Amino acid sequence: MLIKVYGSAVFGIEATTIVVEVNIDKGVGYHLVGLPDNAIKESNFRIAAALQNNGYRIPGKKITINMAPADLRKEGSAYDLTLALGILAASEQIKSEDIHNYLIMGELSLDGSLQPIKGALPIAIKAKHEGFKGFILPKENANEAAIVDGLQVYGVENIKEVIAFFDQGIPLEETIVNTRQEFYDHLDLPEFDFADVKGQESIKRCMEIAAAGGHNIILIGPPGAGKTMLAKRLPSILPPMTLHEALETTKIHSVVGKVKNKGLMSQRPFRSPHHTISSAALVGGGGYPQPGEISLSHNGVLFLDELPEFERRVLEVMRQPMEDREVTIARAQYTVTYPSSFMLVASMNPSPGGYFNDPDAPVTSSPAEMQRYLGKISGPLLDRIDIHIEVTPVPFEKLSDDRKGESSVAIRKRVEAARDVQTLRFEDIKDLHYNAQMNTKHIREFCKLDASSKALLKSAMQRLNLSARAYDRILKVARTIADLEGQEHLNENHISEAIQYRSLDREGWLG
Template sequence: MLAKVLSSALLGIDAILVDVEVDIAQGLPQFATVGLPDGAVKESKDRVKSALKNSGYEFPNRRITVNLAPADIRKEGAAFDLPISIGILAATGVVKDHRLRNYLLLGELSLDGRIKPIRGALPVAVAARASNLAGIIVPKDNAGEAAVVEGVDIIGVTELAEVVQFLNGELDLNPHRVDVQSLFRQNAEYGDDFSEVKGQEHAKRALEVAASGGHNILMIGPPGSGKTMLARRIPSILPPMSFDEAIETTKVYSVMGLLDRDKALIASRPFRSPHHTISDIGLIGGGNSPRPGEVSLSHNGVLFLDELPEFKKHVLEVLRQPLEDGRVTISRALTSMTYPSRFMLVSALNPCPCGYLGDPLHQCSCTPIMVQRYRSRISGPLLDRIDIHIEVPGVKYRDLSDSRDGETSIDIGKRVEQSRLLQQERFRGTKVHCNSQMTPRLIKKHCELDEAGHRLLELVTDRLGLSARSYNRILKVSRTIADLAGSDRIRDNHISEAIQYRSLDRKTE
């Protein structure tokens, strides 16, 4: 007897349909799985056998062949347990196929027949909707996550017998429903607010500019000056996530199994802060079976690298591709995966190894050679990809003791959002979303300078010996400052402010 069950496999952050074909033939008892299965899929035969017997079903003592098609794509994980077991029951006539052909099945089986949660339920629901299927049958713990996708029925189940009864029409299970708009509003809140930051008005202005144009930023200051505190509040002033952005970001967390069961949709911009001991694979992604790294987990959000020189140099260098392209491609012998990685890079470093170079209240114990060696851990090409460098000095007592609240994130966010709306209108019809992503052709078109601006930029470029990339960064930041001011043209005061945000370039003067 031959039976076919629809299932799915993950390919990057997307899912593809997989036909689970089960053939039961005469011959010596054997259970063979073909179609490029990994170790977890091969081990499913033992879980399936025990789950069927402990659920009250007979396991056929014959030759069983399971084919996972398409056969040229690697199948991973234990999510194929449920479709394989249902395929065996369908081949023996226990499960009727009138409902079976309209549903996609995924789930890991425990030995007693209970169904455990899986990774990637959201991409699977998207793929099922695109294929015009009636619905998908997933573990109950994954039903809320998959139900975010409208237009396909999500059936949450807890045990194998429940699935059999539903497919045979003996049990009615209502599709899982969620209020997407309510879920979106609940998860779009941030706990940190800029009103809690005392002083640092120059730094807050620079962060507003960075958020408005999506610019990468580097903060330089002594320990305790508030660099981390400022960084953690950047997501609260970024524009609200669109529904498409939320789905794309949630997909990444779903395939990694990092999605909270009570938070089926990520509607707030991610903030990731990996430790400086992270490896290049942990940062960029990879492994024998490529998985997303921190750059993809911070997609549509903020990646914060504190103590930047403490990161291994080769780890920092792998950031170049995602910073330029907004995606990262991981190639291995068996496959090549592309993950989204459009994020805002926020980094921080001390001015010297001891942290107190230039601090009027603390004496620096570092020699010039020590300072140079410390800063040389960050390569020039990486620094060129960071649009804004600012100094964050220590906070004075009168600022700390001021009982007045500063400007709130909501007020700053309104200006940022207004600036982003101007940029969306400017780049309508292109793949560019904000000023930081402008190509040389767009820079030439949208960053026209007046005569005073040309003279100022020529003087600064020749005096500091700026690279072509640094020159373009100044123009991009100037365009963002002009947008915040509501100006169609870039004026010399906008360029002057942008030059002030190239702190490390000025050090070479």
């Protein structure tokens, strides 16, 4: 008897429906075809034990299973439940009149219980799009899949529940999530707050500008100056995610199995990989491509602490994704694309010893050592970082002050107001949402200078020996400063403040 059961494979952040055809005929043997990987090939042992421990069996006949489309590589153990039900239905151990209306996924334990799967959200979106009545999957993934409206989602703990549902008509408990309500109920601020930061008012101002314009930022300062503390608080002043952003971000985290019971993500991601990370782990890849850290930080913040300690080739692979805001991973048979629109926050010491031009420092470095250390960061990478700021240690008077600083809530209100101005400004331009995304054409249109501002910028570039790449960056940052002040036109104050945020372009740093 031939039975068709439906599962799904995830490529990139999109799902493809897989038809599992099970045919049972006279003879002996178990044949699984359709480009399965080793995890799927081993499934017959898990299925045999799970069925036996629940009062069923794999029939001693010739079983042929095809996973169509047969030219598409399938991977992972999430097809166990799909294959098991196909075998039971084809051998007429259970009824199968309604089985084609459901998409079924889950990894089996030997006792028949179900283990969570990866990619439940994109699979649920595909199931709804293709008109399936429902989606049966492990209970741990039910909240994640139930984000999709208009699809019946059933979270189950054991294969016995699924068998009873099809064979005896015993209903499964549907998981229902009010997506919008859940999302807006959890839009609280992250645990870290700028009110906890003592002093560093100029750096807080810099972070506010970065958040308002979506600018990448690098913090340069000695150990203990508060670089990491400040970076961790940046998500608390970013505008709340929209429902669309939350869905897109959740899809990426779903693919790597980081959502499970959480459901829809409501906080912007903050990723902080160690400096020993490989290029594949950072941008994505592997034999079966998976999203990297830059995609996991999509719509959030990627924090690279001690930037010069990262391998240069690892940092260089970030250049194109930072520009295109997506990363494409090509293999011989297919290509996958992951979104990677993130804010880069980097920190570094100004020299190998950690201190720069400080005669009282415990460790000093020669100018040659310092240049070599800073030279680990390429010019093209710095070209994609709009704001460079020096962080100085906080004096004792500020540290011992009991007064709280300005809260993240207050700063976030100003950031949101500035973002609203940018949204209105760029509403007719596709894929342009905030100032950091402007190209040269947009800069000419939206960052026009009067004569005095132009003279100031020219003088600063000559006097401070600023590089040519600093010109556009200064104008972008100045545009954001003007937006924070609610001013339509740039003036000398905006330009002069933006010039301060190009430390690494000055002579004496990187030359």
